[in-house]
Amino acid sequence: MATAPKIESTFPRVGRILQQDAAAPVIQYEAPLVPEHVAKFSKVIGYSGQSVPPTFYTFFRWGEFEWLRRMGIPLENIVHTEQVYTYHSEIDPGVVLIAETEVSRVRERRTLKMITMATRLKFGDRLIVTSETSFLATIKGAEK
Amino acid sequence: MITGPLTKSIPAFTREQLREYAAISGDDNLIHYDDDAARAVGFDGVIVHGMLSMAAVGNFVDSVFPPAQFQLVKFDSRFRKVVYPGDELSCHAIPLEPAMEGVQTIHVELRNGRGEIVCEGAASARPR
Numbered sequence: 432m433a434t435a436p437k438i439e440s441t442f443p444r445v446g447r448i449l450q451q452d453a454a455a456p457v458i459q460y461e462a463p464l465v466p467e468h469v470a471k472f473s474k475v476i477g478y479s480g481q482s483v484p485p486t487f488y489t490f491f492r493w494g495e496f497e498w499l500r501r502m503g504i505p506l507e508n509i510v511h512t513e514q515v516y517t518y519h520s521e522i523d524p525g526v527v528l529i530a531e532t533e534v535s536r537v538r539e540r541r542t543l544k545m546i547t548m549a550t551r552l553k554f555g556d557r558l559i560v561t562s563e564t565s566f567l568a569t570i571k572g573a574e575k
Numbered sequence: 576m577i578t579g580p581l582t583k584s585i586p587a588f589t590r591e592q593l594r595e596y597a598a599i600s601g602d603d604n605l606i607h608y609d610d611d612a613a614r615a616v617g618f619d620g621v622i623v624h625g626m627l628s629m630a631a632v633g634n635f636v637d638s639v640f641p642p643a644q645f646q647l648v649k650f651d652s653r654f655r656k657v658v659y660p661g662d663e664l665s666c667h668a669i670p671l672e673p674a675m676e677g678v679q680t681i682h683v684e685l686r687n688g689r690g691e692i693v694c695e696g697a698a699s700a701r702p703r
Contacts, residue, residue, distance in 0.1 A: 435609035444601050468599075475595045476630035477586065482642040485633035485650050485698075489600055489626045496601070506604040507616060511625040515651040 444468075445493045446527060457533045458498065462491040462552060466524040483524065488516065488552060488560050494532025495548045495564055502534075504544075504568045512545075513565040519558040528552045528559060535563070544568040577679055581639060581668040585631050585685075588623045590660045596627045623658040628694050632685050635666035636698040639681060645700035648678055652696035656687070663688030677701055 446461030468490065469483055478484040499509065522528075529552070536547040550562040590608070597603045602624055605612035610620045629652040640647060658664070668681040680699040684692050 435605065435612070437603065437605075472599050475592065475599050476627065476634065478630070478634050478637070480634075480637050480642060482637075484630065485636060485647055486626060486630045489602075492601060506602075507606065507612070509604075511654055513651070513653045514626065514629055515649070517649050518647050521646065 444490055445530070449529070450531075451497070453501070457531045458494045459529060459531045460494060462528040462530040464522065464524045464526050464528055469524050485516065485518075486514075488550075488562055489514075491528070491530050491550065491552065492562075492564070494530055494550055498532060498534055498548060499566075499568075502546075504546075508569045509566045510568075511564065512567050513563075515563040517561040517563075519560065522554055522557075522559050526554055528554055539570065542570050544570050577639060577668075577670045577681060581681075582665060583635055583638070584663075584665045585635070587662055587664060588627060588631075588658065588660050590621065593621060593623060593627070593660060596624055600624065600626060602626065618657060620659060623660060623662075625652075625654040625694065628652075628654070628658050628685055629696075631664070632666055632683050632694065632696070635668065636681070636683060639668055640679070640698065640700035643703075645679075645702055648675075648699045648701055650696070650698045652683075652694050654694045656691055656693040658685075658687065658693050664693075671697065674699070 446463050448460045450459035472487055473484055530550055532550040535549045538545045547565045552560045594608050597607050606622055607624055608621055613621045665686050667684045671680040671682055674680055678699050678701050680697055682697050684695040687693050
């Protein structure tokens with residue numbers, strides 16, 4: 432049973448939701464790359480460089496959480512197993528990126544579901560970063 | 576050219592840092608800031624976000640491949656073991672044979688005080 436008060440984010444991480452049709456394979460949304468957000472994130476992780484920290488793009492994981500919600504998988508039932516970032520081109524903060532998140536692979540084994548999601552972050556037609564996130568999820572009811 | 580193994584101790588994560596990271600990252604899973612919720616799913620108490628561990632490795636990667644001299648191409652991590660706040664941690668890097676022309680790659684590990692690998696992966700960068 433949880434006893435700590437729920438943590439609330441102090442600011443929104445995503446902008447307008449551009450595509451969230453339940454039948455569409457991709458959730459598309461705005462991902463504002465805000466200098467103040469980069470600075471706050473850097474401070475929390477102890478990053479002292481002047482660039483965008485390599486893992487900053489986790490800031491835009493809203494699409495992954497939305498897919499998990501649609502799949503009926505609570506956050507408490509998942510374990511993050513692998514993360515891959517591919518950096519295609521550099522961009523300075525102060526722009527709005529477009530994020531596209533899809534479920535790229537799902538495998539089931541006994542009581543576990545292995546899920547991989549991919550998020551492409553673009554500025555116009557220019558691909559900036561690709562993020563691949565893999566989870567292990569406990570299948571609801573399978574333990575009974 | 577990166578040569579030889581590199582090692583760096585990093586500060587242990589604090590509970591306050593986990594709360595701050597939950598707020599900034601949006602990963603507000605209770606297992607990262609509520610001991611009872613973490614124990615309910617089998618942990619000894621709150622655990623560090625995998626992505627916060629990866630961020631610490633990312634800081635290390637940034638020191639190996641300074642952005643003024645290198646452009647990061649790829650960075651990946653597999654999360655092997657749970658990290659608790661207060662755990663002693665260190666980052667390790669070993670240069671790998673180049674997989675692509677003009678790109679340098681290192682194998683990176685985050686180890687706990689018992690020498691166990693808690694997360695590992697690779698980072699590749701291209702000299703500017």
